[in-house]
Amino acid sequence: AQTVTQSQPEMSVQEAETVTLSCTYDTSESNYYLFWYKQPPSRQMILVIRQEAYKQQNATENRFSVNFQKAAKSFSLKISDSQLGDTAMYFCAFMDNDMRFGAGTRLTVKP
Amino acid sequence: DADVTQTPRNRITKTGKRIMLECSQTKGHDRMYWYRQDPGLGLRLIYYSFDVKDINKGEISDGYSVSRQAQAKFSLSLESAIPNQTALYFCATKRTSGGGELFFGEGSRLTVL
Numbered sequence: 001a002q003t004v005t006q007s008q009p010e011m012s013v014q015e016a017e018t019v020t021l022s023c024t025y026d027t028s029e030s031n032y033y034l035f036w037y038k039q040p041p042s043r044q045m046i047l048v049i050r051q052e053a054y055k056q057q058n059a060t061e062n063r064f065s066v067n068f069q070k071a072a073k074s075f076s077l078k079i080s081d082s083q084l085g086d087t088a089m090y091f092c093a094f095m096d097n098d099m100r101f102g103a104g105t106r107l108t109v110k111p
Numbered sequence: 112d113a114d115v116t117q118t119p120r121n122r123i124t125k126t127g128k129r130i131m132l133e134c135s136q137t138k139g140h141d142r143m144y145w146y147r148q149d150p151g152l153g154l155r156l157i158y159y160s161f162d163v164k165d166i167n168k169g170e171i172s173d174g175y176s177v178s179r180q181a182q183a184k185f186s187l188s189l190e191s192a193i194p195n196q197t198a199l200y201f202c203a204t205k206r207t208s209g210g211g212e213l214f215f216g217e218g219s220r221l222t223v224l
Contacts, residue, residue, distance in 0.1 A: 004153075006153075009151070027200060032210070033210030034214055043199065043217070043218050043220075044215070044217060044218075045201065045203075045213075045215035045218075047212045050210075052213055082127050090154055091154065095210055095213075098144070098156055098159050098167075098169065099156070099203075099205075099213055100156065100170075101142070101146075101153040101154040101155075102153050103151055103152055103153040104151075
């Protein structure tokens with residue numbers, strides 16, 4: 001079964017700066033999907049960004065972008081111009097038939 | 112109204128009691144999932160269903176059972192709750208084709224005393 005590892009339990013960043021959250025995964029599949037979800041204190045799970053493994057181009061959504069390294073099985077999330085509202089838990093997830101999540105990184109954006 | 116609705120949102124119960132968490136969706140998705148979230152462990156898959164007649168165990172199914180009553184309804188039961196089942200439980204849905212994301216309910220926080 002695939003595993004997803006987030007090695008940074010907690011991170012902090014100053015408002016307006018850039019932060020990168022790390023994620024690695026293990027799979028023998030060649031076709032799969034990767035996601036980053038955000039969970040603010042409201043506990044709602046919100047999709048941040050999605051990457052399809054067969055696409056070499058890194059996905060971007062406004063201030064959020066990923067660095068997808070398929071050979072290294074790495075999928076990091078970069079948040080640019082951090083805002084106070086970005087404070088949340090961030091989960092990396094891998095999907096083929098079902099979706100598996102990493103343990104999460106708690107990000108705090110400081111004013 | 113939410114596309115994926117979970118009831119109850121919060122529940123406190125005692126050891127040994129039977130508990131059912133319910134999930135209904137209006138997205139028309141065939142696939143439905145139950146996860147539990149624990150601090151430091153992320154979300155772990157309990158059960159998932161690809162349609163009414165197709166139910167599969169996830170990585171932590173022991174102590175849980177599910178029922179897919181209809182395409183739109185997927186319930187999770189704890190037959191005899193124990194304290195280490197205290198957690199935040201999420202229901203999620205997904206369309207069948209492609210690699211689309213999961214759509215989550217708002218979560219059900221269960222405390223077993």
